[in-house]
Amino acid sequence: MTEKRQTPKLDELTKGPWPSFVTEMKKVQDNPMVNDLLGQLERSYNEKIGHWKHGGIVGVMGYGGGVIGRYNDLPDDFPECNEFHTIRVNQPAGWFYDSKTIRKICDIWEKRGSGLTNFHGSTGDMVLLGTRTKELEPLFSDLTSIDFDLGGSGSDVRTPSCCNGKARCEWACYDTMKICHEVTMHFQDELHRPAFPYKWKFKFSGCANDCVASIARSDCAVIGTWKDEIKIDQKALQEHYVNGGGVDIARDVVNRCPSRCMSWDGTKLEIANEDCVKCMHCINVLHKALRPGDERGAAILIGGKAPIIGGALLAFTLIPFIDIENSLEDIYEVVEEIWDLWGEYGKNRERIGEFIQRIGLGNFLEQVGLEPAPEMISHPRTNPYIFFELDGEE
Amino acid sequence: MTEKRQTPKLDELTKGPWPSFVTEMKKVQDNPMVNDLLGQLERSYNEKIGHWKHGGIVGVMGYGGGVIGRYNDLPDDFPECNEFHTIRVNQPAGWFYDSKTIRKICDIWEKRGSGLTNFHGSTGDMVLLGTRTKELEPLFSDLTSIDFDLGGSGSDVRTPSCCNGKARCEWACYDTMKICHEVTMHFQDELHRPAFPYKWKFKFSGCANDCVASIARSDCAVIGTWKDEIKIDQKALQEHYVNGGGVDIARDVVNRCPSRCMSWDGTKLEIANEDCVKCMHCINVLHKALRPGDERGAAILIGGKAPIIGGALLAFTLIPFIDIENSLEDIYEVVEEIWDLWGEYGKNRERIGEFIQRIGLGNFLEQVGLEPAPEMISHPRTNPYIFFELDGEE
Amino acid sequence: MAERRTDIGPPHYENFLPPVIKKNYGKWLDHDIPRPGVLVHTAESGDKVWSVRAATPRLASIVTLRMFADLADKYSDGYMRWTSRNNIEFLLTDESKVDPLIADLKKEGYPVGGTGASITNIVHTQGWVHCHSSASDASGVVKSIMDELFPYFESMDKLPARLRIAFACCLNMCGAVHCSDISVLAVHRHAPKIDHDAMSKVCEIPSTISSCPTGAIRSATVDGKPSVEVIEEQCMYCANCFSVCPAMSLNDPETDGISIWVGGKLSNARSKPMFSKLAIPYLPNNPPRWPEVVNAVKHLVEVYAKHARKFERMGEWIERIGWPKFFDLTGLEFTKYHIDDFTHAGETYNRSAHNKIFNS
Amino acid sequence: MAERRTDIGPPHYENFLPPVIKKNYGKWLDHDIPRPGVLVHTAESGDKVWSVRAATPRLASIVTLRMFADLADKYSDGYMRWTSRNNIEFLLTDESKVDPLIADLKKEGYPVGGTGASITNIVHTQGWVHCHSSASDASGVVKSIMDELFPYFESMDKLPARLRIAFACCLNMCGAVHCSDISVLAVHRHAPKIDHDAMSKVCEIPSTISSCPTGAIRSATVDGKPSVEVIEEQCMYCANCFSVCPAMSLNDPETDGISIWVGGKLSNARSKPMFSKLAIPYLPNNPPRWPEVVNAVKHLVEVYAKHARKFERMGEWIERIGWPKFFDLTGLEFTKYHIDDFTHAGETYNRSAHNKIFNS
């Protein structure tokens, strides 16, 4: 092994109260890949530029996704990390693990790679950071032997993720972990074998708090909601929030309700539920007294994404309410309709959100067989440029 | 004269409580042009289609605007209104008249045209509806002899208009009629001789109520505002609005304030003026007790227009506050800067609002020599696509 | 012969100001609306002026104008003014003359009203009376609607706030219907019929092609002559091509008609100005009384009047209750036409989980 | 050798649920946050679970992972989970073990916090550690910021509401910085440097040209070989060309750096989700500690903490006070870069007379 790389700049980052990624790297500096990685990174810190080359097509047999190939542009200076591919491993729903499994993963990764990971990547995968091409197949075999599989990359279904939902949250309006797992299993083929115009992300949040950022970071966001009355325990309200509890019900709750559908006379809280937009705020704040209604389900939102290339999009409401736990087959059907349409007419690198805007939401609905509903929009069109279709009418 | 046209369909429209345009036409049916016009219109009512041909270039000597040429497509059936041009006459500011002048206009129009008018056109002109080409020059001479001139049409400054402002409104924050008149006189050349990429409209409203729709219907809207405290007469408030007056101050005023900067404890009304957006609502409702501040002036908004072609635009704030009555020269300068830029780079039929969007408001400001200010926007950019100009920086 | 005068501009407005206005110019203190159609403004000096506002059809004959001049002489020292919405106002200094003036106006057929929380005159355009572009008549539709809504003109207690209606006879929107509480907009629904003979004579073909915002126009040779063709599915009937080229008329008796839009406003009071939004994509042209249109407008007024809160304009009311509820309360059908598909369409999607679906 | 297994998907999550979670799955009643970093959830059954949340740098070595496994064995029956923001959580049934666990975590260097109205872990990306596209390092900037903001991680009484920070090292925004209270986004500011030799070998020229949203790329012949050229003034450094063509790198040590964005949010609580908006167009890359960036972020946190009302997220606060006031309070410069000039730019202009200009 080459000698231990000196990293004076990086060493600065081992100081301070926040846990340090440099410390993590140093913990496994014995691994020659990591040693060279440290050297290369110190070089980047000095030169203010990265030293990785663009992509590289590597992978495991039969899969088109799950591995990000990576080579450096300084093979002579840092040969040990010249090949430094990333493996995306599909995490268990809700990111729950036990110690046995964690240790198995560590053992495998000690043998097959750098010993560095991301727990977790932004999409949700367990990311194994840095290995060589020749290790890929053995690594894959080791992983599947402990029941793990790769996640997505490229133009495929990306690894779905979800909030911990019913596992530990009192607000989950549907079983996010169960649905996330089932959807992941159902679309294994689409996840491993890229065949779309571009990536497709699913994310599952149990309520409108959206603890997995589904609305901004997934093409298909499933967000829990309800459609009956918010349940109010007036007694608990008095007990916990009137005179004490640090909440001024009028100012902090009633006045901050976006639909202004609450009223509070000092003793009784009332909600005009038909106007409530289920934003969660009152429940969040008065959690000891208020709960979501009983008729629970989810809204399906479509088209969230980062800016490339037409600008970032938040997902929009496609299906305002569905009893998702009992309608998974319907969802599969809609999703597959959408994929068919997008697969046929979508341009290369065109996310579904951009695709729908290009062809028009009205046309899109018609094609995938959904009825237009005012819940899908914030307001009807303001411009008079209507493509009337007279055939239908006459 | 041909015999009186029969108009059974139109006659239906002489019934009912609302004053009837058909009755107006019948009042001057003796004029053969009107007689044929009635016949042609009855035909349109039967056939559900208009019978006017596209445009026609007619006008008075030395002017490029002010007359809309019009010919029908049924010259054999309705020969008397085959030529039926419209004359736009620049109204006096605020649409004030005296009876002498009205009678003079009627006399001229009886002699030179159909005897039909629009008091007024949508832009604000006194519109004389229907005359022949040969009458144009004599008519113009008659009009100027009683001190009237034509208004705009085509790609020029259109006839400016204004609310009655200080003439009869207690809220006028500047003298709309004076400024409107002065601007009209200052830009006579630009008004009569089209030389722009497209039309340019000025409208002047004395306050944010915008009684001449300037924000939606003009390229340059001048809207009165103030920048100090709203004046509150607490005594008048008690007298007129507490217990009686039909206003619930908390519900109807405080709660409807868009910037939520008012408070009312049942006896004293307070306004956090630094947060007030000068929307006028509280003053409108509590007009016996509240008045705009003393430091009055106007905001200049740019770019309002109808949909053709990129979609309708509301004007936006270019200059948030200016002491307009004492700064007219500055305004002329800015406007002329804008015209120069737009004249050079604007496309044919591109209104200033569309032009600014195309070149970017930031670039536009730079070109016309105005500083960017956050008042011009509702929020800063959300997309990261910044055209950095490194030259300036380094 | 006298020298030809040009560029003289309009006469100075001061010539036409009643003495009480001149005296108190810029010194008004307050106003009241003692009855519908009558404003009384009080000046710092204590002077008062009564403004009596009467409806006009805007299209006015010289006979009527002379009659107004006579009334002005009789009641308001010869002065009168028109408003920004084509009503006429007589400015009186003598309160006792108000009632007689109103009576005279009524007798002549020009009723008084349109102040405060009322429906005032409809801003409108030329229609079949004068314009080449119109997909409907203007004055006839306006007259038909106002006959039906007349009670709202004459009163101020039937509506939560003022309700402004505008009409335009084509997408050029000379009536500026893009920001009205209720907008009535005539629409073409058929691609331009091309007059191939006239084309090369009266139009510049390249600028005709480039005028189309959707790129629906292509050059073509017809009967050996240079002309254009239109791809029907790409046409959304804006008529911009017709504006630049007379040989591309969109007028069509079978398919022209009227669309209804709601919830716009111009004032900055409370909410920012708002565009009107599509409520009904199409109703047929049915002259002379356009019953479908009249009924639709009336229905919208009634639903609004019944449900909105005091001081809430149409658009503010709809924003509060939400569009789903609006379609529910009005019983209007929500169709794909309501969903924007123009340049900024994506900005109108409901990009949130906020949603009022409710089953009790 | 065993059959090659594929398409097996992730292991079932039930394998990893602590018994108390399994038992009370879907039957939780309520929660409390007894101290920063500790949640206690109560189930209908009366069962309670204490979740202890510790910071991680996300980039974790197997040494650390094994240490976590040991702690889980010691305190939480071997179970642990990670959160959606890369913190680790230990789920305990025995309250008395909470303090010892926290002490152990602290000793190992993994402090506890990030609950409630705090600043939790920064969502971030690869940076110079692994990505080809990065205009800055990711982990180094994050570490530098969190060291400085550490008091906000460990407390819940310093902020009006939660404040979420995200970091991304290029415009692809893998950190999804488009909706965070404060977003730190590394940016390129130099047009792609073209490797003309590689071009025709590794890139498809037509798709490279069409990848550019502003049409800045044109085909060109360089040294007799087919290649492309970029019109500098039309380039806004999005790097979409680089994504499809490795011969168009944008990395540049002189001009790369960092921009700061504010006022985004993801949750639907109260207001709809919001995008982050530009606050500071550019700060230099200054490794290893990025002092300019750290100070700017800290300053923004402090101004917000001082002025916002309870339960008001950064973006909600700014909406209430208005952007002019935000620039005023923060002392940040407002420049032409802040004014949008992309597709929907016109929708961001202040199309109203609403305006807070105030001189007392």
Ligand code: SRM
């Ligand atoms: C590893 C990861 C960042 C991380 O440090 O966590 C990542 C890394 C890359 N992303 Fe990403 N993205 C990662 C999550 C995201 C997210 C966040 C999310 O999924 O919630 C986003 C924003 C949400 C979205 O999808 O819109 C994201 C938006 C992008 C984009 C822009 C997509 C767009 O439509 O705007 C690209 C560009 C591309 O696809 O060509 C991109 C491309 C890339 C590539 C493959 C670089 C490239 O141009 O080919 C990066 C590889 C880096 C490397 O060498 O390891 N990555 N990427 C994340 C995946 C880990 C995981 O599987 O868990």
Ligand code: SRM
């Ligand atoms: C007469 C009048 C309607 C009326 O009945 O009152 C009118 C009539 C015409 N307008 Fe207009 N416009 C009239 C006020 C308006 C307004 C309202 C305003 O000025 O407040 C608008 C909307 C505001 C705006 O300017 O954006 C308006 C927006 C248009 C447009 C679309 C402009 C756009 O940028 O979207 C056109 C199309 C064009 O310019 O080619 C247009 C074109 C026309 C033409 C010249 C038809 C044409 O395509 O050439 C019409 C002639 C009709 C005729 O035969 O008499 N007219 N036009 C109004 C002028 C009277 C006057 O001078 O007082």
Ligand code: SRM
């Ligand atoms: C006479 C006129 C101005 C002129 O120079 O001609 C005028 C005059 C007054 N307006 Fe206006 N407005 C006039 C057109 C407008 C318009 C323009 C339009 O409708 O096209 C608007 C914008 C309407 C919109 O938002 O769509 C307008 C929005 C207002 C408002 C704001 C209402 C709101 O709450 O949104 C007020 C304030 C109020 O009434 O409380 C107002 C208030 C007033 C006051 C009370 C001002 C005053 O103290 O003198 C005047 C009597 C109002 C009334 O009729 O009850 N005026 N006013 C116009 C009469 C038109 C007519 O004949 O009916």
Ligand code: SRM
């Ligand atoms: C553990 C986690 C979900 C998971 O499955 O991993 C989680 C868990 C909880 N969230 Fe969350 N949220 C988690 C990420 C999020 C995110 C996503 C993100 O930040 O990327 C959001 C959206 C943030 C945003 O809007 O930008 C999020 C927005 C909320 C909100 C809404 C806050 C608001 O007012 O805007 C609540 C409600 C509350 O706290 O009052 C909430 C409430 C909660 C509760 C109280 C739910 C419950 O009853 O169990 C949990 C403890 C909150 C706490 O930490 O104080 N959680 N929560 C995530 C912890 C991340 C971390 O390590 O810090």
Ligand code: SF4
């Ligand atoms: S999204 Fe809702 S259900 Fe899921 S963890 Fe967050 S608060 Fe709980």
Ligand code: SF4
């Ligand atoms: S959930 Fe939101 S919208 Fe519904 S009542 Fe509570 S605060 Fe209001």
Ligand code: SF4
């Ligand atoms: S715009 Fe303002 S100043 Fe002018 S008339 Fe209307 S209310 Fe009065």
Ligand code: SF4
């Ligand atoms: S003018 Fe408008 S914003 Fe200002 S205090 Fe009155 S209601 Fe509020």
Ligand code: SF4
């Ligand atoms: S709206 Fe259209 S049809 Fe009506 S007058 Fe204006 S241009 Fe002519």
Ligand code: SF4
């Ligand atoms: S009407 Fe409009 S969309 Fe149709 S062809 Fe003409 S310009 Fe194009």
Ligand code: SF4
């Ligand atoms: S944000 Fe850009 S540089 Fe950072 S990991 Fe993602 S693709 Fe790479």
Ligand code: SF4
């Ligand atoms: S960085 Fe973006 S804007 Fe610049 S050339 Fe490449 S694709 Fe075009």
